[in-house]
Amino acid sequence: MEFSSxxxxxxxxxxxxxxxxxxxxxxxRYLGEKGSGWLATLAAGLSFALSVWIAIALAAxxxxxxxxxxxxxxxxxxxxQWAFRIDTLSVLMMxxxxxxxxxIHVYSIGYMHDDVRHNxxxxxxxxxxxxxNLFIAAMLVLVTANNYLMLFVGWEGVxxxxxxxxxxxxxxxxxxLGNARAAKKAFxxxxxxxxxxxxxxxxxxxxxxxxxxxxxxxxxxxxSQALVLAVTLFMLLAVTGxxxxxxxYVWLPDAMAGPxxxxxxxxxxxxxxxxxxxIARSQALFVAAPVAGQVTAWLGALTALFAATIAxxxxxxxxxxxxxxxxxxxxxxxxxxMGAVVAGxxxxxxxxxxxxxxxLGAGSVILGMERGHEAGHTEGHEDDFDPQDMRTMGGLFRxxxxxxxxxxxxxLSLAGIVPLAGFFSKDEILAFAQQGNFAIFIVxxxxxxxxAFYITRQVAMVFFGVPRSEAxxxxxxxxxxxxxxxxxxAALTLLGGEINLPGSVPLEHWLSHTLxxxxxxxxxxxxxxxxxxxxxxxxxxxxxxxxxxxxxxxxARDPLDxxxxxxxxxxQHKWWVDEIYGFLVVKPYTxxxxxxxxxxxxxxxxxxVNGVGKxxxxxxxxxxxxxxxxxxxxxxxxxxxxxxxILYVVFK
Amino acid sequence: MVELLVFGVMAxxxxxxxxxxxxSRNTVHAALFLVMNFVTVSLIYLILxxxxxxxxxISVYAGAIMILFLFVIMLLGSEKLPAAEPLRAHRPLxxxxxxxxxxxxxxxxxxxxxxxxxxxxxxxxxxxxxALGLALFHSYALPFEITSIILLAALxxxxxxxxxxxxx
Amino acid sequence: MVPVTYYLALSAVLFVIGALxxxxxxxxxxxFMSLELMFNAANLLFIAFAAYYQNISGQxxxxxxxxxxxxxxxxxxxxxxxxxxxxQSIDVDQVxxxxx
Numbered sequence: 001m002e003f004s005s006x007x008x009x010x011x012x013x014x015x016x017x018x019x020x021x022x023x024x025x026x027x028x029r030y031l032g033e034k035g036s037g038w039l040a041t042l043a044a045g046l047s048f049a050l051s052v053w054i055a056i057a058l059a060a061x062x063x064x065x066x067x068x069x070x071x072x073x074x075x076x077x078x079x080x081q082w083a084f085r086i087d088t089l090s091v092l093m094m095x096x097x098x099x100x101x102x103x104i105h106v107y108s109i110g111y112m113h114d115d116v117r118h119n120x121x122x123x124x125x126x127x128x129x130x131x132x133n134l135f136i137a138a139m140l141v142l143v144t145a146n147n148y149l150m151l152f153v154g155w156e157g158v159x160x161x162x163x164x165x166x167x168x169x170x171x172x173x174x175x176x177l178g179n180a181r182a183a184k185k186a187f188x189x190x191x192x193x194x195x196x197x198x199x200x201x202x203x204x205x206x207x208x209x210x211x212x213x214x215x216x217x218x219x220x221x222x223x224s225q226a227l228v229l230a231v232t233l234f235m236l237l238a239v240t241g242x243x244x245x246x247x248x249y250v251w252l253p254d255a256m257a258g259p260x261x262x263x264x265x266x267x268x269x270x271x272x273x274x275x276x277x278x279i280a281r282s283q284a285l286f287v288a289a290p291v292a293g294q295v296t297a298w299l300g301a302l303t304a305l306f307a308a309t310i311a312x313x314x315x316x317x318x319x320x321x322x323x324x325x326x327x328x329x330x331x332x333x334x335x336x337x338m339g340a341v342v343a344g345x346x347x348x349x350x351x352x353x354x355x356x357x358x359x360l361g362a363g364s365v366i367l368g369m370e371r372g373h374e375a376g377h378t379e380g381h382e383d384d385f386d387p388q389d390m391r392t393m394g395g396l397f398r399x400x401x402x403x404x405x406x407x408x409x410x411x412l413s414l415a416g417i418v419p420l421a422g423f424f425s426k427d428e429i430l431a432f433a434q435q436g437n438f439a440i441f442i443v444x445x446x447x448x449x450x451x452a453f454y455i456t457r458q459v460a461m462v463f464f465g466v467p468r469s470e471a472x473x474x475x476x477x478x479x480x481x482x483x484x485x486x487x488x489x490a491a492l493t494l495l496g497g498e499i500n501l502p503g504s505v506p507l508e509h510w511l512s513h514t515l516x517x518x519x520x521x522x523x524x525x526x527x528x529x530x531x532x533x534x535x536x537x538x539x540x541x542x543x544x545x546x547x548x549x550x551x552x553x554x555x556a557r558d559p560l561d562x563x564x565x566x567x568x569x570x571x572q573h574k575w576w577v578d579e580i581y582g583f584l585v586v587k588p589y590t591x592x593x594x595x596x597x598x599x600x601x602x603x604x605x606x607x608x609v610n611g612v613g614k615x616x617x618x619x620x621x622x623x624x625x626x627x628x629x630x631x632x633x634x635x636x637x638x639x640x641x642x643x644x645x646i647l648y649v650v651f652k
Numbered sequence: 653m654v655e656l657l658v659f660g661v662m663a664x665x666x667x668x669x670x671x672x673x674x675x676s677r678n679t680v681h682a683a684l685f686l687v688m689n690f691v692t693v694s695l696i697y698l699i700l701x702x703x704x705x706x707x708x709x710i711s712v713y714a715g716a717i718m719i720l721f722l723f724v725i726m727l728l729g730s731e732k733l734p735a736a737e738p739l740r741a742h743r744p745l746x747x748x749x750x751x752x753x754x755x756x757x758x759x760x761x762x763x764x765x766x767x768x769x770x771x772x773x774x775x776x777x778x779x780x781x782x783a784l785g786l787a788l789f790h791s792y793a794l795p796f797e798i799t800s801i802i803l804l805a806a807l808x809x810x811x812x813x814x815x816x817x818x819x820x
Numbered sequence: 821m822v823p824v825t826y827y828l829a830l831s832a833v834l835f836v837i838g839a840l841x842x843x844x845x846x847x848x849x850x851x852f853m854s855l856e857l858m859f860n861a862a863n864l865l866f867i868a869f870a871a872y873y874q875n876i877s878g879q880x881x882x883x884x885x886x887x888x889x890x891x892x893x894x895x896x897x898x899x900x901x902x903x904x905x906x907x908q909s910i911d912v913d914q915v916x917x918x919x920x
Contacts, residue, residue: 629919630739631912636746636843643753650760659822663830670837670857679849686853689834693860696830699822700871702879709863712886717856717893724897725849728904739913746843750836757832761825778874787876788883799887806891810898 006053010067010084013050013094014140017043021133028126037109040129044105044136048098055091062088062513066146066214080211085146089514092345092507093143093277096352100269101136103485107360108132108261110481114367115259119169128168132265135161139270143277148201148211151278155197155242158271163187165266166258173257182254189251193241200234203227217284217516225289232285232292235278236299243275244326245303245333250578252326256318260363263318268325268359269352276329276348279336280515287339287517296337301443304330306575308450312457313560313571316388317362320458324414325355327447331429334440339519340432342508346500347425349507350413353496354422357410357489362388364403364478364486365396365462372399372474385471390461391555392469399475402483404463406490411459413493415452416535421496423532428500431527432519445534452538457560460546468553659699666692679725683718690714704781827868834861848900848910852893859889 020043028036064087072080108128116122138161142154167183174181201211207223208216220228239245244252255267266272279286279296286293304327311323328351335344369387386392397404413422426448433441467473477483500507502523512518545559561568570576626637666689673685690713697706788796834857841854863882870878900910907914 627919628739629916631915632843632846633739633742636742636749639746639753639839639843640749643749643756646753646756646760650756650763656822659826663826666830667833667837670834673850673853673857674837674841674845679847682850682853686856689857690860693864696827696864697867700827700867702867702870702882705863705867705879705882708883708886712890713856713860717890720893720897721849721853724900727901728849728910743844746840749843750840753839754832754836757836758829761828761832778876783876784879784883788880792880792884795884799884802888802891806894810894813895813898813902 006050006057007065007067007086009050010054010086010144011069013047013054013098013144014137016046016050017133017137017140019043021130021137024126024130024133028130029123031126033113033122033125034109036126036129037105037112040133041102041105041109043133044098044102047136047140048095048102051091051094051098054086055095058086058088058091059510062510064088064514068146072149077209078205080147080149082150083146083212084144085213086144087514088510089277089280089345090143092349092510093273094140096273096349097139097143097270098136100352100356100489101132101139101265103488104261104265104269104356104360105129105132107264107363107482107485108259110479111261111363111367112259114370118370119172124168128165128259131161131164131168132261135165135266135271139274142274146213148204148213148216151281152194152197152201155238155274156194158266158274159187159190159194159242162190162255162266162271165262166255168258168262179257182251182257186251186255189248190241193238193248196234196237196241200231200238203231203234207231213281217282220284220288223288228285229289229292232282232289233295235282235285236292236296239275239278239296239333240299241275242278243272243329243333245275245299245330246306249303249307249326250581253319253322253574256316256322260318260359260366263322264356264359264363267322268355272325272329273332273348273352276332276336276344279333280341280345283336283341284516286337293337293339297334297437297440298337300330300332300334300337301440301447302330303327304334304447305443305450308447308454309571310574311454312450313558313568315390315558315572316386317365317390317393317458317462318359318388320390320454321355321358321362324358324451324455327451328355328414330447331426331444334444335429335432338432338437338440339517340429340521341515342500342511342518342520343425343428343432345511346507347429349499350421350425350493350496353489353492354410354413354420357406357486357493358414360482360486360489361403361407361410364482365393365400365407365475367478367482368396368400368403368475369393369471371476372471375474375476376470387471390458393462393467393472394465394469395463395467396472396475397463399467399472400477402477403486406486407463408459409490409493411455413496414455415539416448416531417539418528418532419494419497421493421499424497424500424502427528427531428502428521430531431521431524434524434527435521445530448531449534449538452535453542456539456542457546460543464547655699659696662692662696662699666696680722683721683725686721687714687718690718701779703779704784824868824872827864831861831865831868834858834864846911846913848903848912849897851912852896852900856889856893859885 020040024031024036024040031039064085067084067086069082069084072082074080112125112128116125135158138154138157140154142151142158145151145154163183163186166186167180170180170183173179204216205211207227208219210216237248241248252267252272256263258267286296307323307326307330311320311327314320314323328347332344332347332351335341335347366387369392373385373387409420413420416423416426430441430444430448433444498506505520508518508520558568561572669685669689669692673682673689676682676685690709694706694709694714697703697709838854838856838858838861841857842851845851845854863885866878866882866885870876870882903915904910
């Protein structure tokens with residue numbers, strides 16, 4: 001192995017996490033907590049190191065290259081291979097996935113140590129890291145695929161890991177089933193999206209005869225308009241599933257039932273961005289069908305606004321962040337839909353940093369609340385204590401200063417305050433919208449205002465004011481295994497703006513080697529001023545409402561509730577979307593499957609199968625009477641047979 | 653003409669005795685009717701120019717086999733079997749099949765046998781036992797020998813089957 | 821001047837009567853006798869055709885048939901005696917334990 005070029009080692013980025021998970025799977029219980037946790041982290045870290053090396057090598061010579069590992073199958077003229085595509089777009093995703101992934105692995109070592117004890121099954125510790133490594137491997141397959149089929153393998157793989165990790169505590173949750181139900185919901189809703197992707201793949205194969213990126217993108221402009229439109233719209237369906245947009249976002253808030261590192265890694269930073277990556281990668285197709293681009297942009301913008309309204313009224317710390325993720329994904333989807341792929345990918349990267357930070361910080365807060373609860377009640381847990389309820393928190397700034405500090409940094413980045421990373425990326429999207437699609441710009445601006453409002457509301461409720469419960473007043477800071485990744489992510493959030501700072505725009509140059517159309521805008525001072533103003537107004541309004549003594553107790557009414565009662569009710573109940581889906585879709589479906597099961601499956605099919613058996617038994621009982629034991633009747637049968645033969649011979 | 657008359661009488665007697673054997677309730681009577689049938693058929697053989705076979709029929713069939721039957725009847729006692737017939741549908745079915753069989757044979761005879769010609773008169777060279785003996789020992793010597801083995805086997809078998817089981 | 825068909829018809833009638841005897845009677849000895857009747861009918865047929873075709877083989881076959889039927893009667897009656905010892909009856913309907 002020559003070490004001058006990392007490119008022969010490209011498949012190892014996928015294999016190393018697989019080896020890690022293999023060792024943890026078979027020997028995890030002998031390695032102990034420290035062993036299995038650090039082994040998995042080492043695997044993720046090595047993948048990250050490899051990604052960095054590849055990035056450096058690619059920077060010197062930024063030509064896309066394809067590394068074929070092995071042929072997969074070949075049917076007639078249709079060939080699919082396990083081929084890795086290394087270009088600037090995929091390397092960007094690799095860096096984000098493995099970088100944030102490694103940090104979250106480190107965090108999980110400390111977090112899961114507490115979590116398995118809180119949930120009562122310490123032997124399940126290695127399993128978590130098996131699933132995490134599997135996720136890293138699958139996500140890397142997704143982003144480095146050179147053809148749509150391999151991408152689909154990765155797509156399904158991350159869906160599987162999401163299911164496994166949401167349902168990690170499968171026996172816990174509401175009624176002992178809640179987590180399993182949430183996992184099932186995530187899988188089923190994603191399946192609807194996957195169906196869309198499959199139809200798109202079939203159409204692509206039918207039109208181009210191959211699923212390789214180069215073949216398809218090279219001939220994209222020659223295919224029929226209607227076909228490309230159909231393909232892109234079906235892909236959009238897949239994106240609404242995986243990246244939680246309207247109408248298939250409903251699984252993401254339920255997915256918060258999984259452990260917090262899972263929420264951070266999969267449902268904030270990496271898996272949900274797979275949809276954005278898909279659109280970015282298929283830019284050639286979306287360029288050939290401008291209608292699809294418009295639809296995508298509007299879908300993203302409306303999702304951003306819709307989710308932001310729901311986030312305003314949630315009382316669970318993780319649910320606020322979940323809806324915030326949906327909203328920010330809406331921003332990204334709107335950006336790539338409008339054609340601003342650079343802006344979208346920039347926001348993807350910065351969002352990974354600060355959203356992961358927010359989630360991990362929330363995890364730290366939850367652990368602190370649990371420690372406070374256990375310190376107060378030495379005789380055991382009360383089942384109705386919810387460590388995630390913001391109404392019982394408050395004043396944690398004094399008890400958990402480091403967590404509070406990094407959380408505020410992330411919150412300001414989400415709101416979009418200069419010079420944090422979130423400002424630059426969100427501003428770029430807004431600037432692009434203002435120039436091309438003014439209506440979308442208005443929608444996104446309102447969403448930005450609501451974003452600033454709800455995140456400040458959360459920070460005020462959690463960290464400031466007075467503690468509203470014993471647990472909050474007894475909470476303690478987390479240990480360094482948890483805090484160090486938080487600090488690193490905070491540093492990335494502070495410096496992340498450098499990725500695509502207006503003026504030097506390194507990301508733009510980086511991605512220009514891969515993207516066919518570079519839609520970018522110059523930095524616009526007016527848009528920056530407007531967005532900063534919107535953010536400050538949002539922060540100020542929320543601060544005024546929530547930091548005063550109006551929230552003195554856990555039972556006090558939310559100030560928004562006081563002012564906007566009916567709207568607040570709607571927002572708090574997520575606009576009853578789950579209930580509407582249940583009534584419109586789930587109920588008829590379960591009724592139909594019940595009817596099919598009882599009438600068709602049990603009645604008809606079982607009837608036929610059992611009927612065959614019954615007929616056999618009946619026939620046998622009839623024939624059985626022939627064997628009556630009397631020799632004379634046997635002789636008569638002989639005679640009849642002879643007569644029949646002679647009949648045949650005579651009449652021949 | 654005479655031959656036809658003789659044949660007719662013989663045929664009637666043969667059929668009559670066969671039916672009587674079938675229908676008689678007493679086993680000894682059935683055996684005796686069968687003997688009459690054999691004798692009648694033997695006479696028909698004579699008409700057909702097979703004197704040796706005719707007399708062999710009388711001595712083997714009527715003489716030996718029927719004696720054997722009568723001995724067994726004596727040993728086992730011809731009991732009166734109960735009149736109730738356990739298989740109710742048996743008799744009508746059997747009669748039906750028999751009738752069909754007869755009809756088929758009749759049809760076979762009428763449609764297939766296109767020859768309505770009398771056999772030629774028997775000649776000395778054909779009918780004499782000498783001719784039979786010559787053919788037997790010239791061409792059919794092997795079956796002859798094998799038949800003797802069969803007879804031996806039957807002898808041994810009959811003895812073995814009727815041996816009393818030794819008391820253990 | 822008796823046509824061959826008359827002999828055929830006679831043989832057929834005797835054969836059917838014998839067959840019916842086998843099927844209809846319950847006395848085992850009478851069944852055997854009906855069997856003999858059937859053999860007889862076949863023999864008649866052979867002799868008739870031997871005479872018609874002037875071929876001695878028919879008579880020779882009848883010769884053998886007679887010998888073998890004698891052996892068969894011997895063995896069959898021995899069997900009958902053995903069964904009688906077990907069942908104390910010559911009713912063939914009694915030998916019906918192998919029913920389905």
